[in-house]
Every structure is written in C-alpha cells, then in structure tokens.
Amino acid sequence: MNNTKKEDILPKFLNNPSLRLILFFALAIQLIMTLLSFVAYLWLGTIMLIMFIVTLIVIWRLGNVYIKELNDYILNLTYRIKRGEQEALIKMPIGILLLNEEHQVDWLNPYMQTQLSKVGNVLGESLEDIHSELYEMYTSEDKQHSLVEWNEKIYQVTFQKDIYAVYLMDITEYATIKEEYEEARPVVGWLFLDNYDEITQGLDDRGVSGFDSMLTTYFSNWGRQHGIFYKRVSDDRYFLLLNRKELDRLEKEKFNIIDNIRERTSKRNLPLTISLGLAYGEEPFDKLAELAQNNLDLALGRGGDQAIVKPVDEEPRYYGGKTNPMEKRTRVRSRMISQAMQKLMNDSEHIFVMGHKNPDLDAIGSSLGVARIAMMLKKTVYVVVDKDDLSHDVTKLMLEIDKHDQVRKNIISIADAEKRITPKDLVVLVDHHKPLLSIAPNLLKKTKRNMVIDHHRRGEEFTENPLLVYIEPYASSTAELITELFEYVSTDGDPINRIEATAMLGGIVVDTNNFSLRTGSRTFDAASYLQSVGANSTMIQRWLKEDPEVYLQRSRLIETIEFVQDGIAIANGDDDTIYQTVTSAQTADTMLGMSGIEAAFVITRRSEDMVGISARSLGKINVQIIMEKLGGGGHLSNAATQIDGKSVTEIIEELKDVIQAQLD
Structure with missing residues (x-):
C-alpha cells in the first residue's frame, strides 16, 4: 500500500502557504457574500449557497483530476529518467x-x-x-x-x-585531431652560414658560383625531403618555414644537416659551418620570427655550428656545437668595439667593472685592463672585488696590487659599490655574461647601463638590455680580447702599468693552461704586447705555485677516478674538505692527459654551502652543454658550474644522469 501523501508528491509551489492563503481568502469572501445574501433576501441567499457548494465540489473534483494527471506525469518522467540512466550506462561510449x-x-x-x-x-x-x-x-x-x-x-x-x-x-x-593540429603547427626559423664571407673572399667569381650551386642543390634536396620551405634572403642567410612534425623529425636526426654540410664542404677544402634558430608556439608570425632570430643570435654567441630550438615560454633545446668555434673576429671589429666602449665610458659619470664570483686571474686581470682603459680616458673607475671570495693565486695578486697605490685605490668592496653607483653609471661585466654569476648582481638593478666582454659561449640567461656586447668564444680568454682594445685607445692618459699587464697575462696563461688549449696567433700577439709593456711571467709562476698539500690533494682526487662511460671519468673530493677552484681545474687537466679519458669531471666542495664541478674535454664530448644542464657554462672543451645546498654525493648522481641523458 502506497502511504505517500499527495502533498509530498505535488511540486512545492502547490504546497506554498501563500497560494493556500489566497484560496482560503477567496472562499471566505464568497461565504461572507452568501451570508449577507440571506440577510437581504432569502431566495438570493439560497442561490448563493447553492453556487458556493457547487464551487467547492468543482474545485475539489478538478483538484483531484489535476493531482492525478500531475502524478501520472511525474511517474512517467521518473520512469523515462531511470530508463535513460540505464541506457546511458549500457550504451554510451x-x-x-x-x-x-x-x-x-x-x-x-x-x-x-x-x-x-x-x-x-x-x-x-x-x-x-x-x-x-x-x-x-x-x-x-x-x-x-x-x-x-x-x-x-x-x-x-x-x-x-x-x-x-x-x-x-x-x-x-x-x-587524434589534437595530435594532427600539433603536428601541423608552423615553425619559423633562420639558417645562417657562419663563415661564408671568410670562405668566399678567397675565391674568384667562378669559384663562388660553384660553391653557391653546391649549397643550393643540397638545401633544395634537404628542403624537399623534410617538407621545408626555404628562401635565401642574403648571401649567408635563409628563411625557413616548416611544421612541427618535420621539426620533430629533424630533432630525432639531431639536425644532422650541420654535420653533413661541414663534412661535404670540408672535402672541397672549404669547411663551412651553419647555425639555425627555430621557434614555434602560440604567437603571431612576426613574434615567432623575432624569437627565431634571438635563437640564432644565441647559437652564434655560443660559437655557431649548432641549432637552437625554443618554443614560446619554454626552455631551449640545443643540437650540434661539436666543434670549436672558428675565428670570426677581425681587427676591424676590435677597433669598432673599442671605439663604442670608449663612447659609452665618456657618456657615463662613473664606471664599475666586475668579474664573476670566485674570480680567477682572467676575471681580475680583465677587470684591471678595462679599468686602465677608463683611466686613460680620464674617467673615474671602480673595480668591484669580494676579498672574502678569492682563490690562493688571486690572493697573491691582490697582495701585489697593494704595493701599487694607483691601482689599489680603484678597488672597492661590494657594499661600497652599491652605495656609490647611480643610474647614470656604467657597469662592465668581464669574463661572464650571466647576472647571477656576477660578484655584485645588485649593481645591474641600480643602473640600466651595462656592457659585456666575455669569451665563453653564450647561454640562455643573459644580462638584460646591454648597451654593448663583445662575446668571442674563439678567444683564449677575456684578457686577450681586452688587450687588443688598448691599440685603439688614446695615449693621452697613463698607459697600462706593470702589475696590470702581469695580471692580464696571468689570465691568458691560466685559461690556456700555459698556452696549450684554445691558443691561436692572436693569443700570442696579445701575450707579446703584454710582455712588451712590462708583464712579469716569473711573478705569474709564483702566483700559480701550489703548496705541497695542494699537490697531495690533487693526487687524492685522482685516486677517486671512476669511469661512468667509455672515455668519461669522474673524480670527487671528500664532502667535508674544501678545495681551491684551481686544484679542481688542474686535476681535470691532469686526467685528460691519461690514456682512455676523453672527458674529465672533478667534483669538490668549494665552501660550506657550495660544491663546484670542473669539466674538461678533448673535443669529442661537449662538456659545456653538460654543465649548462647543471646551471653552469663555458666552452665545448672547458666548462664548470657551482651548485649550492647539495652534497658531493648528490651532485655525482645528478652529473651521471645528465651525462647519460646527453649521450642518449
């Protein structure tokens, strides 16, 4: 038996007290009118009473019919809903x-x-x-x-x-539709012939025509195989348009066009290298073209012979970069950089020069060289140095500088520099281009006027809006680059003195490992000039002399050598022992001289909170990319990084993972 009350089945609006009150009020009025009719006329009251009773009966019967029809409708709707739920449960996908x-x-x-x-x-x-x-x-x-x-x-x-x-x-x-959409998304790119001008300047018209014909044939076949639209917009530049599917294919091939072009042209004794910058994402074509150009600039700043792919708002991916960069700087470029730098200095109230944290001889020597150029222009200049963060060789240099008042008075601490700098001052970064590596990164926030002189391959992180950039990965050291700038500076001011020349020569000696790495004719020219103005090589050797304990430390590091892959060796120091940066670097250099080692990594604690890695390679393995994955940088064959807040053991495992990923 169904005990459900009708008012429970009816919709809420039929049980509304307001509706009931209105109905009761209407019936009450009719009842009052009936009673009043009896008072006036009996016959009229009788008629009104009959009408009142009929009204009650009609309302009652119609209400029952309405309730029955409404209940039938609700039951039917409930059945259809339940059946729909069951059908959906069974048949819907x-x-x-x-x-x-x-x-x-x-x-x-x-x-x-x-x-x-x-x-x-x-x-x-x-x-x-x-x-x-x-x-x-x-x-x-x-x-x-x-x-x-x-x-x-x-x-x-x-x-x-x-x-x-x-x-x-x-x-x-x-x-499937989304995948097809992603594969069809456009990719914009630029392809640049790194050393086209240098190669063709020695050829006659016929030779240039034949070389161009060979390139056109190769690029035409390459574009047809990969569905790439390309257009030559100048002698050494091509515009590329392709889709994501073909880009994925190129990345799976590791952009082997870079190696193929180099090998094919080398057979003609015209070794050409190329660089590519590509971009894609949710941006208009003009923004993608601009981003692709930035990627190409980054590739060239890293020495060329590589491809960089960077989606919008994502990290770049690097391919190639297997060869040492070819020399592209000329005396003309050095003169132009020198003149531009002098103009910036003359337009500034004061000049602040700083190297990277834990500076080596190259960073300090380069800073002193830039400071001397500023003084020759009769400008006020300051060299920012953190005397609590110096290696033993730089400490010896600073003790020697204390004997030269003219040089010593320009050296200030980080705190003094932050107090003195104004928005009209110029900050010069030497031997680095990443703000986080600077001795005093806050200086870059207090003035927008800055310039960069560096010899490391450019990384993605870069100083914001520099007024002048002079990055030459081919150079042995930053000191070499700055030495060449002296030739184009007016001699009205005091020339470079003995201690400054010695510091700059020391930077070249350290970065070339005594002229055995990355050394070209320009390196010897710079060293010869510094010798001619009083550089003391004997003093440099005294600075670089190591204590017997350091020699023993290096021996103990070598005892820990572990081969993680064929030709790749890792050595590490104790987690509770602090090592000098130069000790790790020298250990890595020593390991490279051992049979069967193509790349060497030395991991040591540099301070209570920081662990450093010194990486060296004979050229087959790009240690720069590996160090970049860990927050550092450098060159193809010489790189490093510093990591805070982790133990030596943790960093060894991270390095192994990065090496494995890079080889894969």
Missing part, C-alpha cells in the same frame, strides 16, 4: 569499472566489456595486472583526471574513489 578494496574489478559496464573483448575476461582481476599505468593513476593522490592509452584507444580517466569507481571516456578521435 563511457567505460565504467567498479573495484573492491583490493583493487580488483567487481563489475564493468557492457560498453567496456565490448572494448576489452580482445583482452579477455577482466572480472576478478587486479587493476594492477590489467593496466599498470591506470593502477598507478588510481593509487596516486595527485592524478584525478588523466589520459591513458588502452587497447589502441585513448581514454580520459576520472576516479571516484569513495565508491571505488573508474570512468573512462573514449577521446581517441579528439586526441
């Missing part, structure tokens, strides 16, 4: 799995049974055995909505863990 507490399948809807017909019966089976990835998602606390591939279909997965339910919506078609 949504899979449902109900699990028990042991993550075993208790029930699955017919649609999912159809989809898993090839898999077999899954009832009673553990979700982990059926689909391990789906099981990991289900047991994870983070993933509530994920995508999973199962039985050649792609599902969007939703979990309702309170009832142990897994819902799988088939989105294969949409995923």
